[in-house]
Amino acid sequence: MVPPPLTAQRTSDVPADRDLLQQVALGSGAAMRAVYSRCGAKAFAVVVRLLPTRADAEEVLQETFLEVWRRARDFDPGRGGLEPWVTTIARTRAIDRLRSLGTAARVAEGAAHQPPPSSATPVSPDDATSHGQDRARVRAAMVTLPSEQREVVELAYFEGLSQREIAERTGDPLGTVKTRARLALEKLADLLGRE
Numbered sequence: 001m002v003p004p005p006l007t008a009q010r011t012s013d014v015p016a017d018r019d020l021l022q023q024v025a026l027g028s029g030a031a032m033r034a035v036y037s038r039c040g041a042k043a044f045a046v047v048v049r050l051l052p053t054r055a056d057a058e059e060v061l062q063e064t065f066l067e068v069w070r071r072a073r074d075f076d077p078g079r080g081g082l083e084p085w086v087t088t089i090a091r092t093r094a095i096d097r098l099r100s101l102g103t104a105a106r107v108a109e110g111a112a113h114q115p116p117p118s119s120a121t122p123v124s125p126d127d128a129t130s131h132g133q134d135r136a137r138v139r140a141a142m143v144t145l146p147s148e149q150r151e152v153v154e155l156a157y158f159e160g161l162s163q164r165e166i167a168e169r170t171g172d173p174l175g176t177v178k179t180r181a182r183l184a185l186e187k188l189a190d191l192l193g194r195e
Contacts, residue, residue: 017075017082024072036065039083043090050094052101060097064090096164096174141191149184152177 023031043064048057067089075085142150155161155169163181167174 014077014081018077020082021072021075024069032065032069035068035082035086039086040065042083043086046087046090047094050091051097056097056101057094060090060093063093067093092174100162100164137192138188141188144191145184145187148172149180149187152180153184153188156181 020031020034024035040061044057044061047060047064048054051057051060064086068086071089075082079085142153145153151170152163152166155166156163161169163177164174166172167177170177172180
């Protein structure tokens with residue numbers, strides 16, 4: 001997504017902003033183009049300052065306007081105008097991207113310092129039994145989690161998704177995903193710690 005050219009600033013007209021976003025919520029492409037034309041340059045200026053590359057900034061800008069499209073019904077004119085709402089979404093997305101870039105870098109760095117697994121190392125019967133018992137304990141503990149928490153854990157640990165990616169896949173807010181992950185891990189730690 002290419003950022004729009006800078007245009008003259010326009011003061012927010014909150015009732016008009018609400019009407020415009022209601023049209024977006026109803027699926028109006030023209031209304032969405034108007035939102036992008038009005039807010040795209042400012043949103044891009046925010047994300048390009050926060051992110052390390054222009055490519056990251058362009059991708060986050062696209063994610064921002066996808067979120068605007070999906071969340072147009074959530075716009076609350078009592079909390080401010082259209083531009084602050086869009087730039088807040090853009091800033092939040094950029095910060096999420098920075099966090100995920102940092103996490104990916106830490107994982108890659110940690111993996112670089114790990115010795116490669118040796119397939120020549122024999123596994124004793126006791127070790128194999130112990131690993132099997134651990135797997136059974138974890139499976140049993142996972143079953144006790146509410147389905148929403150279990151889904152977050154499975155997507156994170158078995159599919160390797162970040163919390164942001166889980167939120168995108170499930171359609172849940174990022175804060176909800178974070179809360180579910182924390183509650184699930186606390187419950188698993190408690191259940192497995194007791195054993």
